[in-house]
Amino acid sequence: MDVTEFSVYTALALEARKKLIELLLRQDKEIREIFEKAADDLAKKIRRLEQAGQTSRIPALLETKLAENAAEIEASLKRLFDEGFEISVEAGMHQSKQATLRILNKARIDWKPIERVYFRKHTAAIETMQTRVLKGLTLSDRIWGQSRVARQSMGAIIQEAIAAGEHPYRVAEMLEGYVRNGAKTLVSQYPNMIERLEGNIPMDMSYESLRLARTEMAAAFGEAARQAAEVNPSNTGMKWSTSNGGNTCDKCKDIAVHDSGLGPGVYQLHELPDYPAHPNCLCVLSEVVEDMDDFVDRLIEWNHNPLAHQDIERWYQNIYKGGMIS
Numbered sequence: 150m151d152v153t154e155f156s157v158y159t160a161l162a163l164e165a166r167k168k169l170i171e172l173l174l175r176q177d178k179e180i181r182e183i184f185e186k187a188a189d190d191l192a193k194k195i196r197r198l199e200q201a202g203q204t205s206r207i208p209a210l211l212e213t214k215l216a217e218n219a220a221e222i223e224a225s226l227k228r229l230f231d232e233g234f235e236i237s238v239e240a241g242m243h244q245s246k247q248a249t250l251r252i253l254n255k256a257r258i259d260w261k262p263i264e265r266v267y268f269r270k271h272t273a274a275i276e277t278m279q280t281r282v283l284k285g286l287t288l289s290d291r292i293w294g295q296s297r298v299a300r301q302s303m304g305a306i307i308q309e310a311i312a313a314g315e316h317p318y319r320v321a322e323m324l325e326g327y328v329r330n331g332a333k334t335l336v337s338q339y340p341n342m343i344e345r346l347e348g349n350i351p352m353d354m355s356y357e358s359l360r361l362a363r364t365e366m367a368a369a370f371g372e373a374a375r376q377a378a379e380v381n382p383s384n385t386g387m388k389w390s391t392s393n394g395g396n397t398c399d400k401c402k403d404i405a406v407h408d409s410g411l412g413p414g415v416y417q418l419h420e421l422p423d424y425p426a427h428p429n430c431l432c433v434l435s436e437v438v439e440d441m442d443d444f445v446d447r448l449i450e451w452n453h454n455p456l457a458h459q460d461i462e463r464w465y466q467n468i469y470k471g472g473m474i475s
C-alpha cells in the first residue's frame with residue numbers, strides 16, 4: 150500500500166464518518182425539538198383554554214389534542230428517520246463507491262453501470278432498514294410506541310396536576326419543563342405529584358427516540374458499507390476498529406482484535422458482526438482493499454484478456470453486468 154492510496158482510502162473513510170457523525174448530532178437536536186414542540190403546543194392550548202374561562206373543559210379537550218399531538222410526533226419521527234436513512238446509507242457507501250469509480254476511471258472502464266449498481270444497493274439498504282424486524286417490532290412499530298409514550302406521559306402529567314389542584318398555567322409550565330429538563334426537575338418542584346407519576350413517565354421523554362435514531366442510523370451505515378463493499382472489485386474485507394474514546398466496551402474490543410486470518414478486526418464481508426454492536430457504539434467500519442495501483446494494472450490486463458484475472462471476470466459477470474442496460 151503506497152502513501153497515495155493510503156490517503157485516498159483514509160480520506161474517503163473520514164469523509165464517510167464525518168457525514169454520519171454530523172447526521173447523528175443534527176438528529177439529536179431535531180428529535181428534542183419534535184418533543185419540545187409537542188409539549189409547547191399542549192401548553193399553549195392549556196393557557197388558551199384558561200384565558201377563555203374554560204378551565205373545567207381542559208381534560209376533555211386535551212384528549213383530542215393529545216391524540217393529534219401523538220400523530221404529529223409519529224409523522225415527524227417517521228420523516229426524520231426516512232431522511233436520515235438517505236444520508237446514513239450514502240455515507241456508508243461513500244468509501245466503496247468513490248474508490249471504485251476512481252479505479253474504473255483510471256483503468257478507462259465505463260463506470261456508469263457500476264454507478265447504477267450502487268444506486269440499487271442504496272435503495273436495497275434503505276428498504277432493509279425500513280422493514281427489518283427486531284424483537285418482533287418493525288421501525289414503524291417502535292416509532293408509534295415512542296409517540297404513544299409521549300402521549301401517555303404528557304396526559305398523565307396534565308391529569309395529575311389538575312387533580313392536585315394546580316393552576317392551568319402551572320400545568321403548562323410543568324409540561325414545558327418536563328420535556329426540556331426531564332422528570333428530575335419536576336421532582337424537586339412538585340414532590341408529591343411526581344411520587345404518583347413515578348414509573349409511569351420516562352425520566353427523559355426524548356431519550357428512547359434519541360437512542361433509537363443513533364442505533365438505526367449507525368445500522369444503516371453498516372448495512373450500506375457491507376453492501377457497497379461487495380461492489381468494489383478490489384475489496385478484500387472489512388475492518389472493525391474501536392473509536393479513540395478510550396471507554397470501549399469488552400464486546401467491541403473483542404470484535405476489533407478478533408483475527409480469522411485476515412488480521413486483527415478484519416472480516417470477510419459475510420462474517421462481519423452486526424454493526425453497531427450495541428446502542429451508542431462508536432466503532433469505525435472501513436474497507437480493506439488491494440493496493441489501488443496494482444489493482445488498476447490488473448484491471449487493465451483483464452480488460453485486454455478476461456482470462457487473465459478470474460476474480461475480476463467473476464466481478465464483471467456477477468456485479469458489473471447487472472448495471473448494464475441491455
Ligand SMILES: [Zn+2]
Nearest residue numbers: 401430431432
Ligand atoms: Zn462499538
